[in-house]
Every structure is written in structure tokens, then in C-alpha cells.
Amino acid sequence: MNAYSGHTYKFTKEDNTFSYIKVHIKTQIGVKNLTRQEAVKLAGEDPDYLVDDLFNAIENGNYPVWNVFVQVMSPEQAEKYKWNIFDMTKVWPHKDFPLRQIGRLTLNRNPQNYFTDIEQAAFSPSTMVPGWAPSADPMLQARMFSYPDAARYRLGVNYQQLPTNRASVPVYCPFERDGFMNFSDNYGADPNYVGSTLLPTTFKTTKQGRTFSTLTEHEKWAGEVSSFTTEIGHQDFEQAAGLWAVLGRDPGHQDRFIGNIADHLSSVTYPRLRVMVYELFSRVNKDLGARIQTATEALIA
Known part of the structure; x- marks a missing residue:
């Protein structure tokens, strides 16, 4: 199967310039689907058919690979485009915004324990790396809140400390502390409330000493154009x-x-x-x- 972000995101630079993007993850081996008759038959005979197929392919070294692409749109193009770029019911035509490959995704290892690796996994579009930022897409903004909220309910308040969810690089976030089942050092003797008089506090991610902001000057325009009509044309x-x-x-x-x-x-x-x-x-x-x-x-x- 292929995968698509649906939501509109932003790629940002150190100088706070940015572009809007949509993500496409496309299989290298091509798309193949079951007919409804085959699906009904397999649901009774082998309901784990697709899980088995993926597991055995990886186990045998036949690793599935996807190419990762983005479509890129400038803020100026967004303002003039014929559709609201935050409307999830609309795609960006490839002839207007061609696919540009940025990477490759390979599944090369099966879970060692299905519960710890898969059942406890918690994904959210609010988990981003520097250079990747949310847009004013209203559905994206809602999911950035609701996904972590659901994970806290399902797995506990410290779900991000679990091995399958924890960051691979050090993260300092003193506002996320305590709670049941905390198994980190819990920020040691640091004060509960980090004020500017105690530490030089900044709410931007820094990269090599330079600010790397997730907010841009386009938010005002984006907020004003995010409304939708109920009329169908x-x-x-x-x-x-x-x-x-x-x-x-x-x-x-x-x-x-x-x-x-x-x-x-x-x-x-x-x-x-x-x-x-x-x-x-x-x-x-x-x-x-x-x-x-x-x-x-x-x-x-």
C-alpha cells in the first residue's frame, strides 16, 4: 500500500522561512489489493493473512521498501491557489506541485515482542523534529492534541519513556514530570517551575546555537482562510x-x-x-x- 499525509505540514529553515508540504510514501513493489470476495474468504480462513505476509517477508530478508516524496508549495502560492490548502478533502495536483523524493523507508526488522514493540507504540503528529512544523490545518491541530491525550489514557502519563516511544536523542522538557510509573531520573533536583530568573529559558528548539522556530509569520493569513463553507458546488x-x-x-x-x-x-x-x-x-x-x-x-x- 501507499501512504499519504493528508495533512499539510511545513518545512522550516533557520531564518524562519518555510514551505508548505504534503507527504507521499510510495511502495517500490507496486500496489496489490484483494477483491471483496477474496477478503471475505480470508477473513474466515486466515484473519492474520496480511500480518503473516509482512512478517514472513521481513524474516526472509525480502524487505519492503517505500520511497518518500513531498510536494512543496510556497506561502505565496498558497495564498493564490484555487483551493484552501488546509482542506483535507483536496489533494494537490502533481502537475502543479510535482513529487520530490527526500528519502526511503525500509522495514528490515520484525518486532521482538509484539506487546512491548507494537501494542505500546504511540504515534502523534505533534512529535516532530527540528525543521518540520505544523501548519494551521485545523484537523492537524486537533490531532496534535487528541493523539497524545489518547496515549496517556491508554498507556499512562509517562508513555513517552517506554523504549518503543522514547526519543533517540536527549530531550529537556521540565514541564513533563512526575506521574505514575515514572522510571527516569525525573530531572533530579531541578526546580518544578523553571523561571527566567533561574535559567535562560527559551521555547524554541536550538540547533548549533541558532534558533529554529516552528512558528512563522504566515499564521495570521492561515488562520483567516481556514474556514469552510457548507454549500456544495x-x-x-x-x-x-x-x-x-x-x-x-x-x-x-x-x-x-x-x-x-x-x-x-x-x-x-x-x-x-x-x-x-x-x-x-x-x-x-x-x-x-x-x-x-x-x-x-x-x-x-
Whole structure:
């Protein structure tokens, strides 16, 4: 499978200039999916099929590899672009913002203990390295709060001290202290509240003596354009129509999509609801709506 950030992030520099980015992680071996019939069969015969497949590939040295790309947009381009760049329902067309490879991701080791390595893992978009910063994307801002909050509830307040979650470099954060199951030195004899009279306090990450800020002068503009309308117009179906055309490049993709929709929709017993779905897909493509209607009603009949 491929993976995509969905959210808009920022790459920042020491002089506080920045660019907006979206992340794409694309498999080197290509995408392969199960049909719904195969998935239903495997769910009964081998529900751990995909976990086994990944584990055995790594165990045999057949390491899966993904190339990591970013799309890059300047603040000036963001202000003039036709869509709100913080709208998660919109992608950035590659023709406007081409993919630029920045790295590679390789899975080359299986967990030694599934519970300690996997079940206790806690990920959050608020965990960032210098040079990587959040944008004013409202959904991103919400997740930066909610993900750590869920981890504290699930694993305990000191979940970031667990080996699977702890930073690989020293981190000084005296505002995160105490709590149940603390197994660090807990900042020793340092005072509870670090005031400017005791220590030269800065709330920016430093790199080689230079400030490396996560905040930029564009926040004011971003905050003012982050609102969304509740009215649905033709522009809201533009990208869906583009994706439908992409699915038509290879034989069978559109047919399987229609079959998947019809299979689920045929269980809706209220006719008006089905009609609303047909109308919705017809706004993407008239032929798509008509084909879904034909396939669904045939299953019901």
C-alpha cells in the first residue's frame, strides 16, 4: 500500500522561512489489493493473512521498501491557489506541485515482542523534529492534541519513556514530570517551575546555537482562510471526477469499484436513501451514477 499525509505540514529553515508540504510514501513493489470476495474468504480462513505476509517477508530478508516524496508549495502560492490548502478533502495536483523524493523507508526488522514493540507504540503528529512544523490545518491541530491525550489514557502519563516511544536523542522538557510509573531520573533536583530568573529559558528548539522556530509569520493569513463553507458546488466533485478517470486507465478497476458500492448499498432498505446515493455519484460522473444504480437494483431484485 501507499501512504499519504493528508495533512499539510511545513518545512522550516533557520531564518524562519518555510514551505508548505504534503507527504507521499510510495511502495517500490507496486500496489496489490484483494477483491471483496477474496477478503471475505480470508477473513474466515486466515484473519492474520496480511500480518503473516509482512512478517514472513521481513524474516526472509525480502524487505519492503517505500520511497518518500513531498510536494512543496510556497506561502505565496498558497495564498493564490484555487483551493484552501488546509482542506483535507483536496489533494494537490502533481502537475502543479510535482513529487520530490527526500528519502526511503525500509522495514528490515520484525518486532521482538509484539506487546512491548507494537501494542505500546504511540504515534502523534505533534512529535516532530527540528525543521518540520505544523501548519494551521485545523484537523492537524486537533490531532496534535487528541493523539497524545489518547496515549496517556491508554498507556499512562509517562508513555513517552517506554523504549518503543522514547526519543533517540536527549530531550529537556521540565514541564513533563512526575506521574505514575515514572522510571527516569525525573530531572533530579531541578526546580518544578523553571523561571527566567533561574535559567535562560527559551521555547524554541536550538540547533548549533541558532534558533529554529516552528512558528512563522504566515499564521495570521492561515488562520483567516481556514474556514469552510457548507454549500456544495461543482468544484467539490472536480477531484473525485479526476480520480474516477484515473481508475479507468486500467481494465477492471471501475467495475470492481461499482461492484463494491453496489454490494454494500443493496442492503439499504429505504429506497430514497439509495436514490440519494445514485444522485451523489452522478455528480461525479453521470455514467458512474447510472452504473451503480443498475448494479445495486439488480442485486436487490
